[in-house]
Amino acid sequence: MPFITVQLGQCGNQLGTAFFNSLMNDTFGKDGSSQTSLDQYQKDLLDRFFIRNEAKGGKSSYTPRSVLIDMESKVILQSLATARQCSHWQYSNKQYFSQKAGSGNNWAHGYCVHGKECDAAIDDLIRTQVEDCDR
Numbered sequence: 001m002p003f004i005t006v007q008l009g010q011c012g013n014q015l016g017t018a019f020f021n022s023l024m025n026d027t028f029g030k031d032g033s034s035q036t037s038l039d040q041y042q043k044d045l046l047d048r049f050f051i052r053n054e055a056k057g058g059k060s061s062y063t064p065r066s067v068l069i070d071m072e073s074k075v076i077l078q079s080l081a082t083a084r085q086c087s088h089w090q091y092s093n094k095q096y097f098s099q100k101a102g103s104g105n106n107w108a109h110g111y112c113v114h115g116k117e118c119d120a121a122i123d124d125l126i127r128t129q130v131e132d133c134d135r
Contacts, residue, residue, distance in 0.1 A: 002133040005066040017079040062089040068096035
């Protein structure tokens with residue numbers, strides 16, 4: 001059964017990126033070298049937390065089953081850049097939501113003000129991830 005992570009705010013996005021890096025290090029090793037065969041634990045881990053993207057050269061890349069949410073784009077852009085540095089996984093440009101205006105590190109403001117304005121767009125991102133689990 002797949003898991004979808006919802007990464008909220010600066011802490012959630014930084015923690016989520018570190019989590020996916022740790023999963024990939026656990027699967028492929030810290031040096032990034034791919035093993036020729038994956039054991040069942042590694043296959044289950046990849047199936048639960050990632051979507052496999054087949055490449056023409058036979059090398060697969062992975063996209064985490066996650067939604068990144070922050071009212072400022074700075075932290076999300078940092079998460080996207082950090083993921084791009086890894087050779088095995090990266091976020092898709094279609095799985096995050098951000099705006100230009102932040103919440104000033106005030107969750108209540110983000111929830112009460114931005115939440116009402118953004119809930120439909122965020123719901124669509126989460127729905128898309130849930131639908132991808134059926135594929």
